[in-house]
Amino acid sequence: MAIRYPNGKKYVPVQKKDTARKVNPSFSNRGKTLEDELNESNEYYLHHGIAVIHKKPVPIQVVNVKYPARSAAVITEAYFRTPSTTDYNGVWQGKYIDFEAKETKNKTSFPLQNIHEHQVMHMKNISSQGGIAFFVIRFSTLDRYFILPYASFSNKWKRMIDGGRKSITLAEIEKDAIEIQPGFHPRLDYIQALDTLAAKSTETIERQEQER
Template identity: 55%
Template sequence: MEFHYPNGRKYTLDARKKLTTPAQKKISYSKRGMALEDDINETNQYYLVNGMAVIHKKPTPIQIVEVDYKKRSTAVIKEAYFRQASTTDYNGICEGKYIDFEAKETQSTTSFPLMNFHEHQISHMQNIVQHKGIAFVILRFAKTDEVFLLECEVLFNFWERMNNGGRKSITKKEIHDFGHKINIGYHPRLDYLKILKEIYSF
């Protein structure tokens, strides 16, 4: 017996696969996208509650065009646009040290595209280093769920290589060699402070 979809297409295992895969993929991607931010937020919350550090994600910068003040209690924003961030997403303090970082992930399995970062984010991290702060990036390979911490000085080198006409990404081997793997735990989920304390001995 043959089965058909409402659109007339014959039901086969292959057809089902074609039908469900893109949707599943989309859900999976977006979950992964949120996962890194969620994991970092949960980790920061853990640090805060346990008095280990005070690190927060900055709100997304938004350009507000129209606000409806009709209701006295709640102003409703009716038109607004996303703006590009001029700094990194996360900053705060740990034992007197200023901490500053950006977190990004890629679907690539072989390298991390540098287009994930903006020129002014690089400048911002350079300024932080000049003021003796600690700046770095957290990189996740979504498909394998591997997370690395890369000191900003290392990122600057690869950024310069790109500006000098070199490759527009960091290979996974380079990240393995020059970065620090963050093991995914239960609580906190991404203990990046542990790595920072080892690197900077504080």
Template identity: 60%
Template sequence: MALHYPNGRKFVQERTKSNTQQNKKISYSNRGKTLEDDLNETNEYYLANGVAVIHKKPTPVQIVDVHYPARSAAVIKEAYFKQASTTDYNGVYKGKYIDFEAKETQSTTSFPLKNFHEHQIEHMKQVVKQGGIAFVIIRFSVTDDIYLMESEKLNYFWERMLNGGRKSITHEEIGSSSIKLTIGFQPRIDYIKGIDSILSKLV
């Protein structure tokens, strides 16, 4: 089946030697898992233990070509990823609506703001305006440094870029303006501790 991005570019699952070498640089504690894998495992743990109900939003796909080799069978030949309208994850914790985006980068020095979209920034602003909690989880994949940054802090760096400033956030800036998270066993990434820190400031 052919999958395409919203801009029409074909989706290709790359399996290159360089990728394999890069994966080897990731700490053994993470065993090469993606941020999405770890967050999904974390959310399953939260749900199973009655901590929170948070899920990944499904990626919308537009099907454009379907073949019917038999009446009881359909084969999708071509489809396009639709651009997500909001963020990656949402749910409820302690009666609060939770909404966040998860991103990772291979860079060790900065995080490119081009990884976010204007509609995602605006969506998180609206969530906060309605009393919800919005944030981003950023992972530096090579060093396995993981941070939870409140959307209000991200807004500062976004506005700085729009006003002609740098188009990325330095690792140091993220470290000083975010909550540091760690990889564990159960849960894998206990970001609820970061949310608790946010909630404590609202009391």
């Protein structure tokens, strides 16, 4: 199926195609994508009344459909109605959260080439309204997961726009992000990481007020 952006440019999937787990084969969920792991974690949160978080539907306008059989329809061409924003959003403890999930096979850095300006602007708007915006980043080869808050990401994005490096080093992520240790129930407990992130944000606000 051919899917195109509103400007007619063909959409080519990247990063999330081949994400089979190659590290620690003892895990029963090896081969699952980051999206699979997050969806399962979100189901756990919903079932236990912890948070209500869902993957956003993709706004697609169908153009052409073929009917190879009476009981089957195949979409052969479609367009994105509007530019996509981020992957997930929802509510946790009265707070609006909004995040993008990204995977990379790179062992030393996280490339910024697959993040779009309109996504960054969306996360900026969320943050300005008091929402919690962040990235869930998986280094698939290393089997490591991180929560990178928008505030930390935005500095690296600006660095790229100003002509600097086009990636965030693993060392920078280790410093600015919160690492998630994968488990089973839920698989990725990123809500616990948000507790830590919220505490750090509160400390930062209190320190800034004291310095005034």
